[in-house]
Amino acid sequence: MYKKITEKRKADLSLAEIRFDLQSKTIILSGEWSWVAIDENILATLDSITNQNLMVNGQEITSLDTAGVYFLNRLIDILAKNKNQLKQMLLLPEDQKLFDLNKQLKQSAVKSAEDDEELSWVEKTFDDLAHVWHTALQLVSFFGQLCYTFATLFKKGYTLYMQGILDTISRAGIGGVLICAMLCFLLGVNLTYQMAPQFVMYGANVYVVNFLGIAMLREVTPLITAIIVAGRTGSAIAAQIGTMKVQEEIDALQTMGISPMRRLVAPQVIGLVIALPILTMLSDAASMLGGMIFANPLLGVDYSLFIMRLQSYVSINNFWVGIVKSFFFAWIIGMVGCFCGFRVKSNADSVGIQTTRSVVISICLIIVVDALFAILFKAMGV
Numbered sequence: 001m002y003k004k005i006t007e008k009r010k011a012d013l014s015l016a017e018i019r020f021d022l023q024s025k026t027i028i029l030s031g032e033w034s035w036v037a038i039d040e041n042i043l044a045t046l047d048s049i050t051n052q053n054l055m056v057n058g059q060e061i062t063s064l065d066t067a068g069v070y071f072l073n074r075l076i077d078i079l080a081k082n083k084n085q086l087k088q089m090l091l092l093p094e095d096q097k098l099f100d101l102n103k104q105l106k107q108s109a110v111k112s113a114e115d116d117e118e119l120s121w122v123e124k125t126f127d128d129l130a131h132v133w134h135t136a137l138q139l140v141s142f143f144g145q146l147c148y149t150f151a152t153l154f155k156k157g158y159t160l161y162m163q164g165i166l167d168t169i170s171r172a173g174i175g176g177v178l179i180c181a182m183l184c185f186l187l188g189v190n191l192t193y194q195m196a197p198q199f200v201m202y203g204a205n206v207y208v209v210n211f212l213g214i215a216m217l218r219e220v221t222p223l224i225t226a227i228i229v230a231g232r233t234g235s236a237i238a239a240q241i242g243t244m245k246v247q248e249e250i251d252a253l254q255t256m257g258i259s260p261m262r263r264l265v266a267p268q269v270i271g272l273v274i275a276l277p278i279l280t281m282l283s284d285a286a287s288m289l290g291g292m293i294f295a296n297p298l299l300g301v302d303y304s305l306f307i308m309r310l311q312s313y314v315s316i317n318n319f320w321v322g323i324v325k326s327f328f329f330a331w332i333i334g335m336v337g338c339f340c341g342f343r344v345k346s347n348a349d350s351v352g353i354q355t356t357r358s359v360v361i362s363i364c365l366i367i368v369v370d371a372l373f374a375i376l377f378k379a380m381g382v
Contacts (some may be wrong), residue, residue, distance in 0.1 A: 030060035033068030050082045056089040064095040069102045132295040142339045149261045161267045168271025172233040180225050184283040188290030205299040212291040222322040225283045227328035231294035234337040238358035242339025242351040252374030269334035276330035336362045
């Protein structure tokens with residue numbers, strides 16, 4: 001249908017034409033220079049014109065639009081490529097305004113690109129640092145609001161959204177048991193397999209139990225479990241709250257007098273604080289099981305000896321250190337997921353950006369807090 005309409009319009013229009021007056025060395029443009037009246041091969045006649053001082057006369061153009069301006073710019077480029085000198089271009093006043101506007105926009109775009117290229121790496125670095133600092137301040141402010149919410153959680157007249165807590169426990173805990181247990185089991189297997197030659201070299205086969213007990217229970221298992229939950233549940237929380245914000249459901253909650261912090265954030269954090277330590281305990285058991293199974297054929301440490309040394313020579317403090325850290329990791333994952341969800345703007349692209357950002361920020365903060373705990377427990381002698 002549109003093709004027939006276009007062909008009908010072409011029949012009614014005066015098509016764009018180019019003529020070359022050899023005596024006056026003038027290129028004469030005529031007809032309608034619009035998208036429907038220009039043939040894409042119209043500039044082919046210019047290839048034979050070389051080494052000339054030319055003038056372009058476009059005063060016979062009856063109509064000019066942005067497509068026509070594009071072809072005029074291509075005409076100028078072809079003439080310059082063929083070593084011609086353009087003395088003057090004559091256009092009607094209204095056409096000249098459109099041509100000049102297009103030229104200004106091109107110059108502005110080129111200047112903007114040059115400014116971006118001239119921006120030094122130092123300035124870019126400071127811009128990134130300023131953005132990080134601004135985000136950190138917002139996160140601290142959000143942390144303060146969350147602390148106030150928990151401080152007034154059981155104030156008279158307020159109720160806790162229990163279904164949200166149960167949903168978070170189900171999603172983070174029950175849904176993540178298999179993947180966390182499997183990965184920690186494989187980590188126990190991998191560490192035993194990799195360290196076996198070293199223990200055999202020094203005849204210290206039974207010390208694999210001490211190594212796994214301290215490394216896995218104290219550091220590796222809580223950290224890996226928290227990272228997995230941050231990737232699974234933290235991103236889901238950010239996407240859920242972000243989608244609610246795009247659909248203006250959070251505004252609806254506020255209109256009804258319901259606090260989003262109390263309704264959305266507090267249940268997510270409480271659910272994670274309950275689920276992640278339990279998940280860490282199960283992952284601890286899986287990692288020890290993997291190490292125990294492979295310590296027997298690789299190092300000759302049978303199962304009963306492994307369990308006996310684990311009980312006798314690995315302090316229970318290593319287990320409790322990992323569990324204590326998991327409480328703080330859970331708080332970070334829930335808080336950052338909700339924080340990034342509330343920062344979503346009113347478009348779908350922002351949901352993806354903030355979801356990814358929630359995982360990155362959570363993992364970074366988890367590692368920083370883990371390092372701080374290592375220093376603290378070392379100072380305490382735990």
